[in-house]
Amino acid sequence: MPTTPKDLRSFSKSELAEIVLQLNEKAFRANQIYQWLWQHFVFSFDEMKNIPKSLLTSLEASYYLTVCNLHSTAESEDQTIKAAFKLEDNTIIEGVLIPSADRLTACLSTQVGCPVNCNFCATGKMGFKRNLTAAEIYAQFVLLNKMALEKFGKGLTNVVLMGMGEPLLNYDNVMSFISILNAKEGMGFSNRRITLSTVGIPQAIIRLADDNVKFNLALSLHANTNEKRDKIIPFNKHNDIDALIEALQYFYNKTGNIITFEYLLLKDFNDSRTDALQLAALCRKVPSKVNIIEFNAFDNCDYKRSEEVMVNNFCRILEEQGINCLLRKSKGSAISAACGQLSNKTKI
Numbered sequence: 246m247p248t249t250p251k252d253l254r255s256f257s258k259s260e261l262a263e264i265v266l267q268l269n270e271k272a273f274r275a276n277q278i279y280q281w282l283w284q285h286f287v288f289s290f291d292e293m294k295n296i297p298k299s300l301l302t303s304l305e306a307s308y309y310l311t312v313c314n315l316h317s318t319a320e321s322e323d324q325t326i327k328a329a330f331k332l333e334d335n336t337i338i339e340g341v342l343i344p345s346a347d348r349l350t351a352c353l354s355t356q357v358g359c360p361v362n363c364n365f366c367a368t369g370k371m372g373f374k375r376n377l378t379a380a381e382i383y384a385q386f387v388l389l390n391k392m393a394l395e396k397f398g399k400g401l402t403n404v405v406l407m408g409m410g411e412p413l414l415n416y417d418n419v420m421s422f423i424s425i426l427n428a429k430e431g432m433g434f435s436n437r438r439i440t441l442s443t444v445g446i447p448q449a450i451i452r453l454a455d456d457n458v459k460f461n462l463a464l465s466l467h468a469n470t471n472e473k474r475d476k477i478i479p480f481n482k483h484n485d486i487d488a489l490i491e492a493l494q495y496f497y498n499k500t501g502n503i504i505t506f507e508y509l510l511l512k513d514f515n516d517s518r519t520d521a522l523q524l525a526a527l528c529r530k531v532p533s534k535v536n537i538i539e540f541n542a543f544d545n546c547d548y549k550r551s552e553e554v555m556v557n558n559f560c561r562i563l564e565e566q567g568i569n570c571l572l573r574k575s576k577g578s579a580i581s582a583a584c585g586q587l588s589n590k591t592k593i
Contacts, residue, residue: 253308254282254380258430268303276430282310283431286387313384318392326392330385332357336374338409340385342392342401350403351389353382355419356410361444364477365467365509367543368409377410379421386426404434407442407463413449423460436460442507444480447492454492454499462496463505463536464489468515469523477511486527493531504533510551510559511540521559525566534569 256264262275274296281293288310290301312333319327326342341352356376362369385408390401404426406412412419423439425431436459443450444465453462466486468474474481493504508524510516528535537560540550551559556572563570 250307250309252311252378252380253278253304254311254383255378264304265300268300270297270300274300278304280430283383283425283428286383311378311380311384313381313388315388324396326396328385328389328392330388332377332381338377338381338385340389340408342389342396344397348402349393349397349399350405351386351393351401352405352408353385353389354408354410355382355406355412355415359410360414361411361478361480363444363465363467363480365511365540365546365548367546370543370545373410376415376418379418379425382406382418382422383425383431386432390432403438403440405440405442407440411444411446412441413443413446413453416449416452420456420458423458440505444478445484445489445492446480447484447488450489450492450496454496457500459500459502461505462502463507464493465509466506466524466527467509467511469520469527473515477514490527490530493533497532504531506533506535507538508535509538509540510556512549512551512555514548516551516555516559518558518562521562522566525563525568528568535563535571537563537570537572539572539574 253261258275258279261278262272265275265278266272277295278293281287281296285292287293290296290305290310293301312331314331316329316331316337318329321327324344328340328342330338330340332338336357338354338357340354343350343352354377357374358371359366359368360373386401386404393399393401406419419441423436423441426434426439427436439460440463441460442463442465450462465478466474467477469486471481471485471487474486496502497504506524506528508515524535537556539556540548542548542550560570560572
């Protein structure tokens with residue numbers, strides 16, 4: 246038994262079986278407990294109704310359950326809901342519930358803050374505190390799914406790992422989260438409905454390919470030359486575009502998954518005809534599609550949203566070049582819940 250309490254959700258099913266056997270209980274109890282932990286995602290031991298009281302008492306004496314409480318919410322006119330979650334160490338993370346005509350999407354955080362510090366993103370300005378555990382990421386899903394059921398009468402249809410943090414800098418916990426989300430003992434959630442968004446870490450993208458992942462991969466590109474990308478994404482200086490394209494080609498060849506390039510249009514920076522043609526040229530190097538994203542302003546940021554005529558021209562040029570392009574309209578900007586706006590202004 247551990248001397249310092251550990252989160253019971255940090256153990257695999259086989260590890261749970263060992264714990265149960267050490268407590269002189271039948272091995273099948275581990276399967277029951279695992280279902281309570283992940284399929285039902287209980288927040289207290291007392292909720293495990295078919296587990297003997299003696300076993301629950303023993304578990305509670307040495308272990309605890311993930312702490313992730315809904316701290317506050319804000320809702321915009323377009324029905325987007327931003328939720329602040331309070332964790333065990335009193336840090337706050339934010340997640341977003343995004344409704345659309347045929348989807349209910351949860352935007353989840355993977356870190357408290359972000360170490361990448363992109364110049365166009367409010368999250369980077371708050372610094373980095375720590376990685377989230379798989380259970381903390383999962384808890385966001387559970388609480389936002391409950392919110393979706395209460396608000397819209399149906400559960401989540403899609404998950405995007407696009408909230409606070411860089412998912413590939415928390416690789417093991419993110420992969421554990423996705424694995425449990427997929428599992429029948431979890432939510433049985435399809436990989437086709439999961440998208441991981443990354444600023445681009447070539448070694449980690451290659452690792453994803455070798456792990457033969459089935460979920461969708463989106464790359465936050467936002468500029469087509471290293472000179473420009475260095476200015477807005479300092480991380481690019483150590484992970485340049487050539488290395489990223491090579492890694493993405495490897496990823497596609499191993500998995501067969503088409504890449505999504507995310508491209509944030511910034512006024513007078515990356516929204517010209519030349520920029521569009523450069524982006525089209527990059528897209529031809531790897532099977533891909535493009536999501537054009539509108540910039541969302543935040544405090545003390547010098548960038549501005551591209552004018553509508555420039556956005557339309559940019560999309561038209563891509564389409565003329567044969568590039569599959571979709572303009573993503575921002576949702577939740579009024580409550581600072583849109584792309585790049587999660588900055589944890591919530592206070593304990």
